[in-house]
Amino acid sequence: MISLIIAESALELVPKKLRNHPSVVSHAKKLQKNHLKFYSTILGILLQ
Amino acid sequence: MKGIEDEFKRGRPDLIHLCILEATTIPLYKKNEIKIFIHTIDDKVIYLGENVNIPKSYHRFEGLVEKLFLEKTIKSNENILLEIKENSLSDLLDEINPSQVIGFSTQGKESSFENVASNLPENCCLVIGGFQKGHYSENVLNQMDQLVSIKDSSLEAHVVIGRILYEYEKTIFM
Numbered sequence: 001m002i003s004l005i006i007a008e009s010a011l012e013l014v015p016k017k018l019r020n021h022p023s024v025v026s027h028a029k030k031l032q033k034n035h036l037k038f039y040s041t042i043l044g045i046l047l048q
Numbered sequence: 049m050k051g052i053e054d055e056f057k058r059g060r061p062d063l064i065h066l067c068i069l070e071a072t073t074i075p076l077y078k079k080n081e082i083k084i085f086i087h088t089i090d091d092k093v094i095y096l097g098e099n100v101n102i103p104k105s106y107h108r109f110e111g112l113v114e115k116l117f118l119e120k121t122i123k124s125n126e127n128i129l130l131e132i133k134e135n136s137l138s139d140l141l142d143e144i145n146p147s148q149v150i151g152f153s154t155q156g157k158e159s160s161f162e163n164v165a166s167n168l169p170e171n172c173c174l175v176i177g178g179f180q181k182g183h184y185s186e187n188v189l190n191q192m193d194q195l196v197s198i199k200d201s202s203l204e205a206h207v208v209i210g211r212i213l214y215e216y217e218k219t220i221f222m
Contacts, residue, residue, distance in 0.1 A: 002172055002216065003083045003144050004071055006205065007137060007151075007188050008057060009064045009178030011088050011113055015052055 057089060057179035064178050065109045066206040068102050074210075076217050085140060086178065093135040100129045137191055146173035149193045152212070154202050155183060156195030164196055165215030174212065176205050 018024055052058065064086060076082045078099065086094040094116065103109045112130070116122055122130040141149060147169045168174075175192060177184055189195070198208065 001081055001083065001170070002168060002174065003085065003146055004209070004213070005085045005087055005137070005140065005173060005175045006064060006067050006178040006209075007087045007175050008089045008185065009061075009067075009086050010058045010180075011061050011064055011086065011094070012058070012090050013117070015058075017052055 054089065054182070054185075056181040060180045061110070061113070062106055063180060063205060065102075065106055066204075067176070067178060067209050068096070068109075069104065070206045070210045071213065072096065072100060072102050074213055074217065075221065076213055081220065082213070083144070085144075087135075087137050087140060089179070091134070091136045093133050093137075093140050095128075095131045095133070097127060097129045097131075137188055141173065141191055144173065146171055148172040149175060149191055151175040151184065151189070151192040151195045152198065152208050153177070153183060153195050154197050154199075156197040159196045159198065161198060161211045161215045164198075165212060166219055168216060168219075176208055178205055 014024060068084070068086070071077060071082070071084050077084070080098055084096040086096070088094070103112060112122065116130050116132055120132055121128055135143075150164065150168070150172060152175070175184075175188070183189075184192075198211075
């Protein structure tokens with residue numbers, strides 16, 4: 001048996017600094033999510 | 049992402065989706081010969097249970113991760129499929145207590161997939177960076193017993209996972 005760790009992965013909450021960014025807010029609206037609470041895999045889509 | 053810490057290592061959860069798919073759709077995982085953990089940049093650890101089928105669609109994966117962050121566990125018939133805990137990499141390594149920790153980085157000692165796979169000791173731990181650019185932080189580097197480089201140019205994380213696990217499979221199944 002071996003273990004695999006994918007380290008320092010970018011799965012995280014939307015950083016506080018970005019939560020009110022217009023693109024985060026508008027994308028959250030589009031997906032009908034609360035931009036203050038929703039979690040941030042969305043961050044990746046926004047910023048690619 | 050400008051102005052936030054480690055900006056080059058953040059904002060690409062799709063890379064992790066590819067990595068998890070690569071690691072969970074192979075015989076090694078189906079036969080419970082590997083345990084998979086995802087350590088996040090803000091020091092949380094996602095534990096993958098046995099025989100978890102991760103959604104192939106990125107949007108469904110995104111929904112699953114959102115649910116995981118909210119509810120902390122994803123269960124099916126009382127079996128825990130995914131669980132997230134506030135753990136650093138060091139806490140995780142203390143918990144799994146591997147015989148050796150081997151990291152993959154362009155800054156490591158040159159080797160090949162075949163060579164690394166054929167010399168893996170029992171109960172060792174492979175560490176692969178889940179970020180698009182840059183190198184491990186000092187905290188992570190300090191946890192490694194060995195750092196190996198497969199090529200002088202960098203390879204994508206899911207490619208490294210696919211190839212090293214295939215080479216390892218060959219040593220135990222073939």
